[in-house]
Amino acid sequence: MWINMGPQHPMTHGLWNLRVRIEGEIIEEVDPEMGYLHRGIEKISEDRHYNEVITLMDRTCYVAGLAWEHLYIIAAEQALHLEPPERAQYIRTLSDELQRIASHLMWYAAFVQDIGLMTPFLYAMRDRDLVLDLFQSYTGARMTYEYNRVGGVRNDLPTGFTDRTRKVMDWIYARFVDYDHLCLDSDIFHRRCDGIGVLSARDCVDWGVTGPMLRSAGVRRDLRKDRPYAAYDRVEFDVAVADGADVTARYLVRMEEMRQAVRIVRQTLDWLDKNPGPVLADRLPRWLGAPYAPVGREGYLLKRNFPTGRGFSSVEEPHGEAQAYVVNTGGEHPYRVKFRSPVFANIAAAQKYLPGYRVADIPPIMGSVDICVGEVDR
Amino acid sequence: MSGSAPPPSRPAVPVAGDELPMVGQPAVPFIEIEALRAREFIPAAKEALTDMIGEQAQGKLIRPVFNWAGRNSLFPLHWGLACCAIEFAAAFGARWDAERFGVLPRSSPRQCDLLIVNGTVTWKVAHKLITLYEQIPEPKWVIAMGNCATGGGPFRTAYSVVPGVDKLVPVDVYIAGCPPRPEAMLDGILKLESLIRERGE
Amino acid sequence: MQPDVLRERLGPILGPRLLAVEPFAGTAGRVRFAREGALELFRAVRDTLGYRHLAMVGAIDWVDHREVFYVAWSDEERDYLFLSTDLPASDAHVESATPVWPAANWHEREAFEMVDVRFDHHPDLRHLLTPDEYAFHPLLRSFKLHEPEELEVKTRNV
């Protein structure tokens, strides 16, 4: 019997359709159907200025907007041959890690609902709101920030931000214990999550699966360590790894990643306290525009001085490794922008890790994948 | 009856009250005719009953009570489309707690009153959205949450995006924002409540 | 791995089908190859050079020709490798990388619907993101975006 789970289904956490063939309650075959949220971001980007694409990046992955801005910005800066100041690098690192906490809390909220826990959803949303308040205080928005700019970030951190952030981090770090109590101390949680959705390390590599799913299979791979960008080579942290490659292992990896993110945030805050400075490169080409200013008349006059180049970037966003490829053939608009989302590969591998389990296992397994359909469909 | 004569070869469809053929097999089984009669009786009886109760009583007593009930218990469909769905979820979180106003998301469209379109609607999902809207029993309302649902938002030029969900279903309340904050969503729901009160039904 | 090392190791396998190896910012290099040698190159890159992880497959429409690029990651080198091939716009097809990297499946489906590049021997080449009825390929340069009002008029005529 084929059943359609989606596009309106409590399990999906987004807009996609999981077609499942079941025999009794056992899954025989799956066929994910994507594209319900395909907005043509790569096409729209071809008509946008380099800084205007950032707006689209927030909406590409709406739970990890700053990470996706960062992804695009690295590639765009490379394509335009620009170098951001060091303070901007640190602010981006800080933003990435705060975003990782917010995104993982959102994942936690959705995941516990999938296994029937209602209370932690509310707890996670409440703590996530604290992190979003921090975002709001320096970017002005809760979810769609438009904060990064080609050549730096839009504005510096407000006064008192670092102290406030430290307080929030202390609070959240203490809350992780409660989250673990609610899940790991429950026998039912282990009965539901242990040993399901197993995807071995070899299959992960074959199917391009990255991020917490890969690390839960025991592979110590993290772009922040292996191919450092921004200020990740100047902060200390450990790569969260777990064994088992099942839902519980992914849970453990994400919880540990949040703890490490708190650690990184504290280090960057210390650095930012000591090192004031510019956050935007001072010699930006005029046509790129200063932070709020649109491209002016001079910009068109300087057209023949446009640089050309290609930029490729790869960052460890909360869901896994994302890549961006920006082709600049000279002009105000990128010629072609291509993004690769980690969730894209993680869902494509569903035909490896779903069959053989029960229908009741689908929500925890797909919940442990941490799906953000916006970045899959783009 | 526009005056033109019915075509002569039209087969006679017997309805309740028509002369029934007495010999041979009746064209329609007897029980169905009885059912037809009963079906005709029910609206007539309803009409008589409505007259009996009178417009006054209905307008002053029954309708306000049901209106109060309807506007105070709006069950939205539990459906996340895009970015706004995250803020939709946040509105049910501890800080905003939309359940204070009796707003309780249900997963089945049959049990909902309210379709909150929280995100970009693409042409691929358009007919599914219409199906869901049609599955919600009357009376029902639609809130277009966010710029994408209102008019396409930043993606309005894209080839795959519906420029505004009001092209597909009738919308009662539009909420601006990209995405709207949870307060804005709650405000939209309260706006809808006052709208229901104003409309009277 | 430096570009000249890459050329040294891939040259014997591909021969003339290896067109060039150029340095590419932030990666090990960019290998340009002729499409006849696609599968051999993929196998060599995966098994000989150790780039086991396929990160992305994409295509670019250069109006006169189309470019298909592959990005692979090696755990040993800790670096990415770009592979790219140019296809004529009139006859854009290349061998599918699915037998070598299963991860290529969805990426190639996406490239097929977006840039109209056919992948031979692909197990399931259908549209991934857009509905099957869409006859156009959005990421071709010839496809222009409309203001929604124009689009509306267009759909009404249909």
Added chain:
Amino acid sequence: MTGATLYSVSAALSALLLGAVASILPAPVSGWLTSADVVTGLAVLIFSAILLVASMINTIMLIWFERKMLGRFMDRRGAMHVGYAGLLQNFADGLKLFRKNTFRPQEADSLGFYAGPTAYMVTSMILFGVLPISTGWSSGALPLSLLLALAIFSFAPLFIFVSAWSSNNKYSLIGGMRSAAQMIAYEVPILLAVVAVVIVSGSFDLNVIVNEQQNYWFWFPLLLALIVFVAGMLAEMERIPFDLPEAEAELVEGWNTEYGGMLFAFFMLADYVRALIGSILVVLLFLGGWTMPSWVPAAATSFPLAGIFWFMIKTYAVFGLFVWIRASLPRVRTDQLLRVGWNRMIPLALLSIVLAAVLVTVRCLPFLGCVPPVGG
């Protein structure tokens, strides 16, 4: 606790009403109206109406209680703005569902689609007539009221399955099948746990069972049976952690996916009626029913409605426990649920029967005193 009972109150009310009506009517009619049969008949009607309204209001208050309590567990407030502290919220929900358009999917089976929820609702409501609430506040002293109650209680899977099957939806069907399997699996441990109570109290009559608990409540000596009974009741009521038939994550809304409007309200209400009945059964069998704790002063015990007061407090406390469980536990899987039911619950229930038999043989417990002779 002597004096007014629910039946005597309604009989007096009936006689008063009929007398008033008869005084303005001519002789033959008034004579018939005041005859014993008619008075009794009207008294029964009034009795049922009072019972129905009281139980309905209690059920709706139970929903409010759950929503508020869940809200507190989750750091929020629950319903707030409809009535004082949201007290009228569920009335608004009910009226709204009453007004909604009722419809049937085209491919659904008409008879089953409408009969299922109705029968489910009716069989749940009948139980209120069987269970005693306090001395004199029951519909009748049935010698086998416990068995009757459990028999009616176990009708539910049939109707759930009928409505799930006839709504012609795959999710409903899976939910209905899960529901039937789960309820049947947990009937057995529930009945076995009840046997332990019956052995100790020596009767199937709920009144007698409660009276047996005058000295001490059964929860302490029969703790094992209580645990089995509560777990079984959770499965019967389909509440977390055993709410698989309506598991939201995978089965949309489970077996009531296709139901809307009033039929959905029937399901919702009947679910909470069953939750209330479950709590009442726990109170009656293990927590001493309307008997009061020994520290309550004697003056307070003779207050007319004291028994009902204590009964309701205990019932809501037991339901609060269910809500607490719901707020803090994840959901188990079908096979695990059934395995727990058949492999763990039944042996435990059998063990509790053995313990009860030992208790009856020994007759005396430390701290608690002696059990009265069987059948007393």
